[in-house]
Amino acid sequence: xxxxxxxxxxxxxxxxxxxxxxxxxxxxxxxxxxxxxxxxxxxxxxxxxxxxxxxxxxxxxxxxxxxxxxxxxxxxxxxxxxxxxxxxxxxxxxxxxxxxxxxxxxxxxxxxxxxxxxxxxxxxxxxxxxxxxxxxxxxx
Amino acid sequence: xxxxxxxxxxxxxxxxxxxxxxxxxxxxxxxxxxxxxxxxxxxxxxxxxxxxxxxxxxxxxxxxxxxxxxxxxxxxxxxxxxxxxxxxxxxxxxxxxxxxxxxxxxxxxxxxxxxxxxxxxxxxxxxxxxxxxxxxxxxx
Numbered sequence: 541x542x543x544x545x546x547x548x549x550x551x552x553x554x555x556x557x558x559x560x561x562x563x564x565x566x567x568x569x570x571x572x573x574x575x576x577x578x579x580x581x582x583x584x585x586x587x588x589x590x591x592x593x594x595x596x597x598x599x600x601x602x603x604x605x606x607x608x609x610x611x612x613x614x615x616x617x618x619x620x621x622x623x624x625x626x627x628x629x630x631x632x633x634x635x636x637x638x639x640x641x642x643x644x645x646x647x648x649x650x651x652x653x654x655x656x657x658x659x660x661x662x663x664x665x666x667x668x669x670x671x672x673x674x675x676x677x678x679x680x
Numbered sequence: 681x682x683x684x685x686x687x688x689x690x691x692x693x694x695x696x697x698x699x700x701x702x703x704x705x706x707x708x709x710x711x712x713x714x715x716x717x718x719x720x721x722x723x724x725x726x727x728x729x730x731x732x733x734x735x736x737x738x739x740x741x742x743x744x745x746x747x748x749x750x751x752x753x754x755x756x757x758x759x760x761x762x763x764x765x766x767x768x769x770x771x772x773x774x775x776x777x778x779x780x781x782x783x784x785x786x787x788x789x790x791x792x793x794x795x796x797x798x799x800x801x802x803x804x805x806x807x808x809x810x811x812x813x814x815x816x817x818x819x820x
Contacts, residue, residue: 630810637794637802649794649806656810660817670737672818674744676810678803 541639542597544632545588548651551632552585553602558625561608565618570665574622577658581629584651591644619666623659630655634677652677705753707801710793711746712758714808717786718742719765724775727767735779738815745808752804780819787812 559578566574592599612621633651640648656676663671721739725732750757768775790809797805 634803634806634810637806638799642795645795645802649791649809652806653810653813656814657817660814669733672737672741672811672814674741674811675748675804675807676814678807 541636541644542592542595544636544639545592546597546600548629548632548636548648549585549588549592550600551629552581552588554606555581555625555629556585557602557606558608558621561612562618562622562625565612565615567615570615570619573661573665574618577622577626580654580658584654587647591647616666619662622662623666623668626655626659626662630659630677631679705755706796707749707753707793708755710789711749711753711755713786713789714742714746714749715758716765717782718746720779720782723765723767724779728772728775731772731775734818738818741811741815745811748804749808752801776819780816783812783815783819787816 556578559574559581563571563574563578589599608621609624610617610621612618630652633648633655636648637645637652653676656673659673659676660671663669718739721735721742725735725739746757749755768778787809790805790812794802794805794809
């Protein structure tokens with residue numbers, strides 16, 4: 541279980557880093573949405589850190605920087621990265637579900653659901669249809 | 681003498697035991713409910729064709745979820761798939777309000793099913809719950 545939770549923590553670190561890059565390329569409502577998303581990922585990171593510390597598990601530190609999957613140079617690439625980040629993070633949270641029960645599974649489901657909903661918001665901002673996917677978090 | 685006054689209560693004393701009644705999979709009602717959700721979307725599109733582009737992907741998603749649940753539970757799809765839903769009453773806004781209510785109830789059912797599920801079904805039900813949350817986002 542700690543392996544999957546640690547993977548979720550690493551994904552949240554990467555998401556927080558990515559939103560720093562994404563937010564810098566967005567304006568207005570989209571920038572505010574990016575700030576809210578970054579804040580949500582920080583909250584998940586904090587919850588995971590507390591949870592793993594309580595288990596006396598090794599809590600990995602964030603890397604100073606993360607390699608982006610593609611250059612983010614404008615609004616279009618920023619939106620693409622936001623969708624990519626939420627999609628990847630949803631998958632990591634989904635992987636926590638089978639190895640947890642009770643309140644921890646609930647937390648993982650909340651993580652998956654929040655990422656899925658944010659991915660839909662970003663697809664709508666980017667004008668991608670359909671904005672939903674059939675099985676959020678499931679590998680394609 | 682004792683043996684002659686005891687009632688014969690077990691059929692196996694006089695013939696083969698009856699076949700045990702197969703226990704229905706606990707997800708069968710959830711699958712039925714999933715198809716009923718799809719039918720509600722269909723009925724709404726019939727009444728308001730202008731909503732087709734927005735709602736048809738959601739109806740398809742519910743049907744795909746039901747098919748995947750049938751596969752995982754080794755159950756047959758019900759025949760007919762779902763009774764036709766009653767068309768919405770009132771105007772378009774009222775129809776969307778009604779869809780939001782049934783989708784919200786469906787989300788709660790999916791969350792409960794995910795939390796109660798054995799490990800090997802948790803990820804699928806988690807994806808279905810997350811999908812329903814994204815449907816609500818599309819209905820906002």
